[in-house]
Amino acid sequence: MKKADFPVANVRHFFEPGPVMLISSALANERDIMTLGWHTVLEFSPSLIGCMISVGNHSHRLIKESRECVINLPTSGLLDTVVAIGNCSGEEIDKFAEFSLTPQPASNVSAPMIAECHASFECRLFEDALVDSLNFFVFEVVKAHVAPSPKKPETVHYCGDGEFMLSGKHVSRRSLFRPEML
Amino acid sequence: MKKADFPVANVRHFFEPGPVMLISSALANERDIMTLGWHTVLEFSPSLIGCMISVGNHSHRLIKESRECVINLPTSGLLDTVVAIGNCSGEEIDKFAEFSLTPQPASNVSAPMIAECHASFECRLFEDALVDSLNFFVFEVVKAHVAPSPKKPETVHYCGDGEFMLSGKHVSRRSLFRPEML
Numbered sequence: 001m002k003k004a005d006f007p008v009a010n011v012r013h014f015f016e017p018g019p020v021m022l023i024s025s026a027l028a029n030e031r032d033i034m035t036l037g038w039h040t041v042l043e044f045s046p047s048l049i050g051c052m053i054s055v056g057n058h059s060h061r062l063i064k065e066s067r068e069c070v071i072n073l074p075t076s077g078l079l080d081t082v083v084a085i086g087n088c089s090g091e092e093i094d095k096f097a098e099f100s101l102t103p104q105p106a107s108n109v110s111a112p113m114i115a116e117c118h119a120s121f122e123c124r125l126f127e128d129a130l131v132d133s134l135n136f137f138v139f140e141v142v143k144a145h146v147a148p149s150p151k152k153p154e155t156v157h158y159c160g161d162g163e164f165m166l167s168g169k170h171v172s173r174r175s176l177f178r179p180e181m182l
Numbered sequence: 183m184k185k186a187d188f189p190v191a192n193v194r195h196f197f198e199p200g201p202v203m204l205i206s207s208a209l210a211n212e213r214d215i216m217t218l219g220w221h222t223v224l225e226f227s228p229s230l231i232g233c234m235i236s237v238g239n240h241s242h243r244l245i246k247e248s249r250e251c252v253i254n255l256p257t258s259g260l261l262d263t264v265v266a267i268g269n270c271s272g273e274e275i276d277k278f279a280e281f282s283l284t285p286q287p288a289s290n291v292s293a294p295m296i297a298e299c300h301a302s303f304e305c306r307l308f309e310d311a312l313v314d315s316l317n318f319f320v321f322e323v324v325k326a327h328v329a330p331s332p333k334k335p336e337t338v339h340y341c342g343d344g345e346f347m348l349s350g351k352h353v354s355r356r357s358l359f360r361p362e363m364l
Contacts (some may be wrong), residue, residue, distance in 0.1 A: 010342070012342050013341055013342045013343070016200070016219050016220065016339070016340050016341065017339035017340065017341055017347050018198070018199050018200010018201070018339055019200070033303045037198050037223075038198065038224065039222055040220045040221055040232060040233075040234060041219075041220045041234070042220065042234050042316055042318060043234075047229075048316070050222060050232060050318065051222075052222060052223070052224050052225075052232075055333070060219045078350065079304075079353070079355065080355070080358065082353045083358045083359065084358065086363065087358065087359055087360045088362050127312070127315070127316065129311055129312060130309070130311060130312060130320075133309070134224055134225070134230070134309065134320065136224060136232065137344035138312075138316065143248050152347075154350075155196070155211070157199035157200055157339075157349070158191070158198050158199065159195055159198065159199055159352070160194050160195045160198065161195070161354055161356065161364060162354055162356030162357075162358070162359045162364055163352055163353070163355075163356065164335075164352065164353050164354075164355065164356045165199050165346050165349050165350060165351070165352050166350040166351050166352075166353060167339070167349075167350050168336075168347060168348045168349050168350025169347070169348050169350070170341070170345055170346065170347050170348075171345070171346050171348060172344055172345045172346075173261065173262070173265045173344055173346065174343065174344030174345065176262065176265045176266065176269065176276070176344070177265065177269055177344045178269050181268065181269050182183075182343060182344055
């Protein structure tokens with residue numbers, strides 16, 4: 001999927017609705033992908049995202065030691081791949097090869113982007129105060145790559161118990177906002 | 183809306199898809215409501231939720247000092263109320279009165295629940311290490327109240343720029359999960 005530069009201060013547009021993301025990471029000659037449902041926007045500028053990455057994930061060590069990752073936004077066409085990625089371990093397999101995903105070099109981090117995703121956000125570890133106690137990483141998005149179309153990709157949102165919600169219709173309430181709230 | 187007890191370890195079902203929430207809080211004779219789009223699940227048990235509550239919100243002080251709040255889940259029928267709540271300040275008005283919302287006593291915290299919401303999660307501050315630097319509060323959900331129906335309420339997800347995504351169809355991939363991942 002061909003992507004274009006996107007302003008990092010606006011990445012809330014993709015994170016805030018709550019979709020499942022795919023985190024890609026690399027360390028020395030290892031690489032991995034994991035699913036991420038536990039994330040939140042924390043700030044516009046610097047562009048900060050908080051993520052809970054359980055220590056039980058193979059990716060945890062790669063991200064903690066490299067202090068970098070790419071957060072990729074998959075759309076609904078990748079749902080079965082997303083589920084498969086979340087149900088196996090990078091200790092045993094190379095998930096790029098296993099699921100025929102294409103690693104693309106990022107600009108600012110050594111972790112690869114996933115070419116098949118709608119968007120890829122290059123991240124550097126910004127704050128690690130809650131990493132040891134809560135597995136909570138705060139990343140700064142240092143570069144964002146977004147496919148120009150579709151404008152409103154169908155995203156997948158995990159509900160637990162093996163069930164997903166797909167993003168539905170978009171409605172605007174822009175006319176009800178105070179200008180400074182937009 | 184009549185609600186029933188719900189297991190606190192399962193609240194990810196409501197938080198993880200990413201809906202806009204309404205936080206209610208109280209301190210002495212003040213009370214307030216604010217919209218919350220920046221939140222994440224952090225742990226099943228204890229049941230932990232992380233929230234970015236900007237210091238610019240009137241609720242910030244009430245929550246920081248009382249160390250309690252209720253996080254309420256509004257459904258799409260409340261969308262215009264959600265927008266209105268997010269576009270005014272509790273410094274000037276009592277939002278319960280202004281928007282005809284009904285405060286209900288909670289069981290374990292002094293903050294009121296919002297009767298018109300589908301679910302209400304009573305929270306106590308669990309970890310404040312990132313409150314001063316990033317306005318990031320980690321709460322423990324100590325009691326959860328959820329309306330028995332509808333089973334899949336239509337939720338609202340903020341995209342920025344005054345635009346919302348409504349939750350769409352639900353699809354199950356349960357058969358593709360390893361049992362320990364459910």
